[in-house]
Each structure stands twice: as C-alpha cells, then as structure tokens.
Amino acid sequence: MKVRAAVLYEENKPLEIKEVELLPPGEHEVLVKLSASGVCHSDLSSATGKSPTKLPAILGHEGAGVVEQVGPGVTNVKPGDHVVLSWNPDCGECDECNRGLPHLCSNAWNGMFAGGLLDGTSRFRLDGEEIFHYSMVSSFAEKVVVPDRSCVVINQDVPLEIASLVGCAVTTGVGAVWNTAQVRPGDRIAVFGCGGVGLSAVLGAIAVGASQIIVVDTRADKLETALHMGATDAVQSTGTPEETAAEILRLSNGGVDYAFDAVGAPNVTLSAYLSTRKRGAAVVIGIPAQDAVVPIPALSIPRMERRILGSLYGSASPRRDFPLILDLFMRGRLPLDKLISHRLRLDDAQHAMDLVKDGAAVRAVLQF
Ligand SMILES: [Zn+2]
Ligand SMILES: [Zn+2]
Numbered sequence: 122m123k124v125r126a127a128v129l130y131e132e133n134k135p136l137e138i139k140e141v142e143l144l145p146p147g148e149h150e151v152l153v154k155l156s157a158s159g160v161c162h163s164d165l166s167s168a169t170g171k172s173p174t175k176l177p178a179i180l181g182h183e184g185a186g187v188v189e190q191v192g193p194g195v196t197n198v199k200p201g202d203h204v205v206l207s208w209n210p211d212c213g214e215c216d217e218c219n220r221g222l223p224h225l226c227s228n229a230w231n232g233m234f235a236g237g238l239l240d241g242t243s244r245f246r247l248d249g250e251e252i253f254h255y256s257m258v259s260s261f262a263e264k265v266v267v268p269d270r271s272c273v274v275i276n277q278d279v280p281l282e283i284a285s286l287v288g289c290a291v292t293t294g295v296g297a298v299w300n301t302a303q304v305r306p307g308d309r310i311a312v313f314g315c316g317g318v319g320l321s322a323v324l325g326a327i328a329v330g331a332s333q334i335i336v337v338d339t340r341a342d343k344l345e346t347a348l349h350m351g352a353t354d355a356v357q358s359t360g361t362p363e364e365t366a367a368e369i370l371r372l373s374n375g376g377v378d379y380a381f382d383a384v385g386a387p388n389v390t391l392s393a394y395l396s397t398r399k400r401g402a403a404v405v406i407g408i409p410a411q412d413a414v415v416p417i418p419a420l421s422i423p424r425m426e427r428r429i430l431g432s433l434y435g436s437a438s439p440r441r442d443f444p445l446i447l448d449l450f451m452r453g454r455l456p457l458d459k460l461i462s463h464r465l466r467l468d469d470a471q472h473a474m475d476l477v478k479d480g481a482a483v484r485a486v487l488q489f
Pocket of ligand 2: 211212213214215216217218219223225226227228229
C-alpha cells in the first residue's frame with residue numbers, strides 16, 4: 122500500500138514528503154495507522170548526524186495510533202486496538218528481561234541500527250529501493266509496520282496525541298523520576314534542560330510530592346514555562362558548571378537528592394553531580410556524544426557517597442508504565458497536555474524539526 126511519509130535522504134537536508142510503498146506486516150508484525158507523532162531531540166540528532174543513522178530513513182519514534190492489520194503469530198493486539206509504540210521491543214526472554222529490566226533488553230535493538238525491524242530488513246520501499254526504519258517506529262508516516270512487542274494497548278478514551286508523547290519523552294522523563302531515582306515525597310530535585318523530557322521529569326516529580334524542584338536551562342522563556350508547570354525555583358545557567366551547581370546548593374540548602382541531566386553534555390552532567398547533597402545522585406537521561414567524557418572530582422564519591430545513575434527510557438517497562446502514566450493523566454494528576462506547544466501536519470514535518478532545533482518547541486506534535 123501507498124502511505125505518505127517524511128523521508129530524510131541526507132544529513133542536514135530538509136525532510137521530503139513522499140508517497141512510499143509499505144509492505145504488509147510479516148510474522149509477529151503489526152500495521153498501525155498513526156494518529157499523532159511527537160518530534161524528539163533524537164530525531165534531530167539523526168538529521169544532523171550527531172547520531173549516525175542509516176539513510177534514507179523515515180524518522181520519528183514517538184507515535185500512537187490504531188491497529189489496522191496483524192501479521193501471523195500476533196496475539197497481543199487486534200485490529201481496532203489503540204496503541205502507543207515503544208521503540209524498545211523487549212524480547213521477554215533474555216537475561217535482562219528476566220531480571221525485570223526490559224528497557225535494557227539484549228535483543229530489542231537487533232536490526233535497529235541496520236535500519237530495519239527485528240529481522241534487520243525494511244518494510245518501506247520507494248522506486249524499488251529500501252527506505253530504512255528509525256528506532257523500529259518511523260512515526261513520521263501515516264501508517265507503519267512495527268514489531269508486535271512495540272505495541273502497547275491503551276484505553277480508547279485517551280487522546281492519541283497525548284498518548285504519542287508517552288512513547289518517548291514522557292516515559293523517559295517521568296520514568297527517570299519514578300523508576301530510576303525512585304524520588305520520594307519530600308525529596309529535593311533539580312532538572313537540567315527544560316525540553317519535553319525535562320518537563321516530563323518536573324511533572325513526574327510533582328506527582329510524587331517532591332518538596333523542591335529546581336529547573337535549570339540557558340533560556341529564560343523555558344524556565345518560565347517550567348515554573349508555570351509547578352517547578353519551585355529556576356536557575357539560568359550562564360556560567361561554569363561549578364557556578365551553576367553553587368547556585369543550586371544555595372537554593373536547596375546544601376544540595377538536592379537527585380539532579381536530572383536531561384541534556385546529555387559532560388558539563389551538564391558535572392554540574393548536576395556537583396548539585397547533589399550527601400548520598401545524592403546525578404541521573405543522566407540525555408544522550409551524550411559517543412566520545413564524551415565526564416570529569417568527576419573523585420574524592421566526593423566516597424566522602425559524600427554521591428552517585429551517578431544512568432537512565433534509559435525511564436528504566437520503564439512499557440506494558441506496565443504506558444497505561445499507568447496515561448491513567449494518571451486521565452485522572453488529572455499528570456497534566457501532559459501542557460507539554461504540547463505546537464500542533465502541525467505531516468507536510469510541516471521539517472518545520473517541526475526546525476522548532477525543536479531552535480528550542481522554540483516544548484513538544485511539537487504531528488497530527489495525521
Ligand atoms: Zn525520543
Ligand atoms: Zn530481552
């Protein structure tokens with residue numbers, strides 16, 4: 122079948138809207154008609170070459186929609202189901218899955234860096250050539266074929282544009298607070314980077330009763346947005362990592378329990394680490410460059426029992442956490458709608474990417 126999609130042919134070139142051929146779902150694959158796709162910083166990292174990506178590809182990894190057709194062997198979804206797509210189709214059988222860490226599944230990424238689905242091959246064609254998938258999802262397209270284990274069924278009354286964000290930013294930010302750090306009522310936290318992931322961490326921290334939520338960004342308008350969402354203090358970072366940390370230590374009376382780095386740059390990770398109190402932890406969510414190294418003052422590791430925690434996909438179990446997060450949204454306890462700053466059509470996919478690049482968007486959502 123023919124579907125419209127935004128295709129990236131070359132790094133740093135605009136996305137092109139094309140009619141591409143979509144092959145039917147194979148064994149354990151599902152055809153999903155997308156309703157919405159968020160635009161994430163990782164899409165931008167691939168478009169600019171910061172994250173090497175096999176091209177030409179259809180980007181997008183934050184999608185939600187309705188199941189249209191299932192391939193042989195699919196038992197977890199049926200046509201008509203509303204689903205959020207996970208970019209981490211955990212196998213359920215490896216050592217990591219068996220010890221309750223499906224986000225670290227050893228098999229989920231097979232094929233991902235080859236630009237395919239789990240078997241490494243693509244379901245997209247254009248003029249007889251393969252167009253590659255992106256993160257198993259490729260949500261900058263009207264319809265996609267994905268692994269069945271990427272599909273998480275949700276209630277039909279949940280707005281699909283909200284649901285789409287749960288596929289990446291929301292789960293990454295909220296999950297870092299709930300699962301990785303396990304923030305408790307009364308904890309003091311700091312969040313570096315007020316994009317979609319950072320603000321999701323802010324909302325997650327409010328929901329669990331953090332007493333102080335200090336947001337850090339270089340842009341005053343983003344800090345303003347975060348304060349409106351319920352952050353308690355804001356620090357505009359213009360100086361050195363040490364200077365920013367000193368301001369957080371002052372505001373928090375000696376440091377925060379958890380400092381979330383939603384940027385993924387060595388200076389930010391260092392600043393987050395230096396912002397923590399005794400037994401505190403920097404939680405690294407943002408994806409650093411491949412060769413990045415963080416210079417940490419070693420003595421404070423034993424002296425203060427400071428820690429660094431990595432957080433991938435919010436340490437989440439999608440089948441458990443996607444419905445849980447959306448249930449809290451529906452009950453008004455997690456106002457995820459506040460994250461959406463721009464709504465655009467698929468034809469405006471490049472404009473949406475530019476909004477992310479300029480830092481103008483909290484979350485831009487493509488609607489199909
Ligand atoms: Zn993402
Ligand atoms: Zn696994």
